[in-house]
Amino acid sequence: KPVIGVLALQGDVREHVAALEVAGARAITVRRPTELAAIDGLVLPGGESTTIDKLLRIFELFDPLRAAIAAGLPVYGSCAGMILLADRVLGATHDQQTLGGLDVTVRRNAFGRQVDSFESSVEMAGVPGGPVPAAFIRAPWVEEAGPGVQVLARTRHRGASGPAVPAPDAGPAAGAGEDAGRIVAVRQGTLLATSFHPEITGDARVHELFVAIVKE
Numbered sequence: 001k002p003v004i005g006v007l008a009l010q011g012d013v014r015e016h017v018a019a020l021e022v023a024g025a026r027a028i029t030v031r032r033p034t035e036l037a038a039i040d041g042l043v044l045p046g047g048e049s050t051t052i053d054k055l056l057r058i059f060e061l062f063d064p065l066r067a068a069i070a071a072g073l074p075v076y077g078s079c080a081g082m083i084l085l086a087d088r089v090l091g092a093t094h095d096q097q098t099l100g101g102l103d104v105t106v107r108r109n110a111f112g113r114q115v116d117s118f119e120s121s122v123e124m125a126g127v128p129g130g131p132v133p134a135a136f137i138r139a140p141w142v143e144e145a146g147p148g149v150q151v152l153a154r155t156r157h158r159g160a161s162g163p164a165v166p167a168p169d170a171g172p173a174a175g176a177g178e179d180a181g182r183i184v185a186v187r188q189g190t191l192l193a194t195s196f197h198p199e200i201t202g203d204a205r206v207h208e209l210f211v212a213i214v215k216e
């Protein structure tokens with residue numbers, strides 16, 4: 001079994017640990033630089049990317065993790081984790097630094113204020129068995145992806161079995177139409193990222209894809 005770490009500084013750590021175990025990995029939490037040597041892959045959970053960034057520096061994990069990613073450590077970033085993996089960030093309140101490695105530009109909190117959170121499902125390349133249930137919680141999207149980046153999933157277009165973004169409280173100008181067709185899952189080599197949280201839906205297929213990437 002591959003040993004996959006979950007960065008455990010902030011965010012929904014336990015849910016990723018559980019999903020990884022279901023997906024056939026041995027999951028351990030990671031808080032110290034020395035623990036990086038023990039893992040075959042790492043999950044960066046959702047949470048608040050600026051907080052995780054601060055904690056990465058306090059725990060002296062920022063530089064070692066950056067180096068490990070550059071050296072080829074497989075990493076799956078979900079939501080805030082996607083932001084941390086992105087080379088470029090839009091919509092940040094300050095000049096936000098990231099671990100980087102993924103040649104994408106992400107937009108933080110991209111789905112708008114009224115629509116901070118919603119559930120949907122997305123067809124995801126590399127994930128057989130039908131659409132993946134996806135929870136979007138103040139989620140980013142990928143605004144631009146470099147040539148080496150595979151787009152694995154986009155938000156639904158309305159009319160394709162239900163609204164792209166069910167947003168009961170969204171006003172007419174909330175831009176639900178603009179939320180359709182957005183890039184919400186990408187892969188570049190051994191780096192995987194999703195805007196959404198698959199770990200809270202009880203469906204471990206995205207984690208299975210990551211375990212397969214780690215095993216490759």
Ligand code: GLN
Pocket residue numbers: 045046047048049050078079080081083108109137138139140
């Ligand atoms: N909005 C958060 C951020 O910008 C991400 C939210 C999440 O991880 N669910 O970091």
